[in-house]
Amino acid sequence: MLDLKEINLNRFQLHVLLNEEEAEAYRYIVQEGTYCVHCKDVCVEGVDVKENILNGTNDILIRGNCIKCKGNVSRFIEYGEFEDFVERANSFRKAIGE
Numbered sequence: 001m002l003d004l005k006e007i008n009l010n011r012f013q014l015h016v017l018l019n020e021e022e023a024e025a026y027r028y029i030v031q032e033g034t035y036c037v038h039c040k041d042v043c044v045e046g047v048d049v050k051e052n053i054l055n056g057t058n059d060i061l062i063r064g065n066c067i068k069c070k071g072n073v074s075r076f077i078e079y080g081e082f083e084d085f086v087e088r089a090n091s092f093r094k095a096i097g098e
């Protein structure tokens with residue numbers, strides 16, 4: 001299995017990395033697709049995203065706070081399964097020298 005460096009993405013880098021469809025899925029997940037263990041429900045008011053991490057298997061880990069209860073939430077988006085995303089992620093890694 002690949003073991004790549006974890007990269008903390010800024011919003012601009014995230015935008016560059018995601019195609020339109022993936023950006024749409026990302027928005028959905030942030031707005032209404034993340035479960036909050038504190039509310040025992042999805043984050044009905046969405047997530048205040050603090051970090052987007054491209055992890056060692058080219059998945060994206062979102063870390064933030066449930067806007068309703070302010071509790072910590074995190075959510076994986078398994079982009080690493082998609083070949084075209086992995087290609088983009090790897091050329092991005094190359095471009096920033098990682």
Ligand SMILES: [Zn+2]
Pocket residue numbers: 036037038039040043066067068069070071
């Ligand atoms: Zn909550």
